[in-house]
Amino acid sequence: MDWGLKNRLSRIIKPDTGRTVMLAVDHGYFLGPTSGLEVPRKTIEPLIPYADSLMLTRGVLRTSVPAESSIPIVLRVSGGTSILGTLSNEGITTSIKEALRLNVSGVALSIFVGSPHEKETLLGLSNLINEAEEYGIPVLAVTAVGKDMARDARYLSLCCRIAAELGAHFVKTYYCEEFEKVIETCPVPVVIAGGKKTPELDALKLAYNAINKGAVGVDMGRNIFQSEAPVAMIKAVRAIVHKGKSVEEAYEIFNKEK
Numbered sequence: 001m002d003w004g005l006k007n008r009l010s011r012i013i014k015p016d017t018g019r020t021v022m023l024a025v026d027h028g029y030f031l032g033p034t035s036g037l038e039v040p041r042k043t044i045e046p047l048i049p050y051a052d053s054l055m056l057t058r059g060v061l062r063t064s065v066p067a068e069s070s071i072p073i074v075l076r077v078s079g080g081t082s083i084l085g086t087l088s089n090e091g092i093t094t095s096i097k098e099a100l101r102l103n104v105s106g107v108a109l110s111i112f113v114g115s116p117h118e119k120e121t122l123l124g125l126s127n128l129i130n131e132a133e134e135y136g137i138p139v140l141a142v143t144a145v146g147k148d149m150a151r152d153a154r155y156l157s158l159c160c161r162i163a164a165e166l167g168a169h170f171v172k173t174y175y176c177e178e179f180e181k182v183i184e185t186c187p188v189p190v191v192i193a194g195g196k197k198t199p200e201l202d203a204l205k206l207a208y209n210a211i212n213k214g215a216v217g218v219d220m221g222r223n224i225f226q227s228e229a230p231v232a233m234i235k236a237v238r239a240i241v242h243k244g245k246s247v248e249e250a251y252e253i254f255n256k257e258k
């Protein structure tokens with residue numbers, strides 16, 4: 001692997017543990033001012049010290065993260081649709097030149113396997129990889145799921161494997177039953193999304209199960225920033241991901257810190 005690409009990837013997936021706690025705060029790119037992210041700066045600032053990287057759009061990066069910050073950035077570069085339209089019809093919204101100007105450690109794009117726009121999003125991923133690799137920027141493929149698509153191991157293995165085959169350097173997907181099958185058949189590192197807000201204990205179980213079945217980490221959003229105590233929650237998630245703590249130990253950390 002190219003030195004620059006490897007160096008950037010190691011800012012995201014920490015070499016000392018081989019794992020990562022990414023904080024996803026990119027939801028506004030199709031959801032607008034979603035709950036907990038109404039004023040991004042307020043949400044993001046207290047969490048920065050505990051996140052290994054931030055996943056967000058250029059608009060929120062420029063306006064809501066201090067340029068002096070050393071936190072690695074995974075820039076969302078796909079979008080162009082909203083919750084009111086056809087979500088799967090995303091295109092590329094940000095150039096690689098802009099990604100370099102923003103000094104990012106990686107770029108992220110969603111693929112919509114099985115949707116009417118499957119081909120465009122998969123070719124979009126391939127083109128992004130072609131361009132990003134020229135400058136040593138790793139690409140995170142996000143396996144987006146439509147309302148009607150099953151989030152099972154068969155479907156998610158298909159999505160993750162296709163993303164890896166097209167050259168994605170790491171993949172973000174959902175946790176599911178028989179998640180080990182998704183991991184076994186995906187030759188690049190996998191992180192999981194947290195999904196809709198659930199009770200803290202359930203979100204910690206999800207993180208624990210994903211890590212124990214082979215995910216290298218989480219790229220969690222709502223289950224952290226919509227928590228009653230976001231800082232306590234990210235600390236608890238870190239304890240699972242980086243320190244190998246059990247769900248009970250992590251929940252104790254959450255309760256103590258909140």
Ligand code: R5P
Binds near residue numbers: 219
């Ligand atoms: C969706 O495509 C976005 O990347 C979200 O930021 C993502 O799914 C992660 O956030 P959450 O943990 O809230 O599901």
